[in-house]
Amino acid sequence: MAKVKIPLEVADGFMARNIDELKDNFDIKKIVGYFLDGKLHKWLGDRYYDDELEAIEKLSETDERLADKLCEIFNVVQDTSSIVVGEISKSNERLDVIREITDDDKLINQADRIARDQEELDQLVSAGEKKIYLLEGTFEINLKYENVKYIGLNSPIAHIPSKTL
Numbered sequence: 001m002a003k004v005k006i007p008l009e010v011a012d013g014f015m016a017r018n019i020d021e022l023k024d025n026f027d028i029k030k031i032v033g034y035f036l037d038g039k040l041h042k043w044l045g046d047r048y049y050d051d052e053l054e055a056i057e058k059l060s061e062t063d064e065r066l067a068d069k070l071c072e073i074f075n076v077v078q079d080t081s082s083i084v085v086g087e088i089s090k091s092n093e094r095l096d097v098i099r100e101i102t103d104d105d106k107l108i109n110q111a112d113r114i115a116r117d118q119e120e121l122d123q124l125v126s127a128g129e130k131k132i133y134l135l136e137g138t139f140e141i142n143l144k145y146e147n148v149k150y151i152g153l154n155s156p157i158a159h160i161p162s163k164t165l
Contacts, residue, residue: 005017005046005047006043006046008022008030008034008039008040008043009030010022010025010026010027010030010031011025011026011027011030012025018047019047019049019052019074022074023074023075023076026071026074026076026078028067028070028071028078028079028080028083029083029088031070031074032066032067032070032083032085032088033088033091033092035056035059035061035066035070036061036085036088036089036092037092037096040056041053041056041057044056052073052074055073056070056073061085061089062085066083066085067080067083067085068080091111091112094111094114094116095108095111097116097135098111098114098135101135101153101154102153107133107153110131110133113129113131113132113133114132114133114134114135114153115132115133115134115135115139116135116136116137117137118137118138118139118140121134121139122142125142125145125148129148130147130148130149131148131149131151132148132149132150132151133150133151133152133153134150134151134152134153134156134158135153135154135156136153136154136155136156137156137157138156138157138158138159139156139157139158139159140158140159140161141158141159141160141161143160143161
């Protein structure tokens with residue numbers, strides 16, 4: 001029985017089914033993410049792109065030049081100056097947690113607006129987000145940030161201080 005080959009979503013939502021499509025629609029941030037979560041390895045292996053697979057297997061997620069080396073392997077030129085591997089790894093972890101509670105693509109696409117703890121909530125409101133999802137846990141809502149819509153996922157607890165004594 002033939003193996004189902006799942007495409008990789010790259011730039012502008014394009015679904016790359018082969019290496020030429022991957023190169024033509026290359027998105028270094030997504031490629032780094034796929035490297036970190038193992039999808040790039042699987043995608044290359046499923047399509048028998050052995051040279052590229054062998055090259056990425058030599059890379060380390062702690063390599064400061066990871067994004068540059070991925071561009072070299074695929075022979076593409078991209079600006080990698082804004083790529084922070086730790087942030088991409090954290091984003092992948094967030095997506096994994098979200099996928100454990102839902103398969104709703106609309107919600108998964110809002111992953112950058114989902115707070116899993118107080119620190120993430122504080123970062124989101126400080127950045128000016130007006131719609132924030134609270135995932136489980138307990139949160140303190142700061143009233144100095146006005147016109148913010150909070151949406152609970154998986155029964156979070158929100159403590160809201162009183163404006164009056």
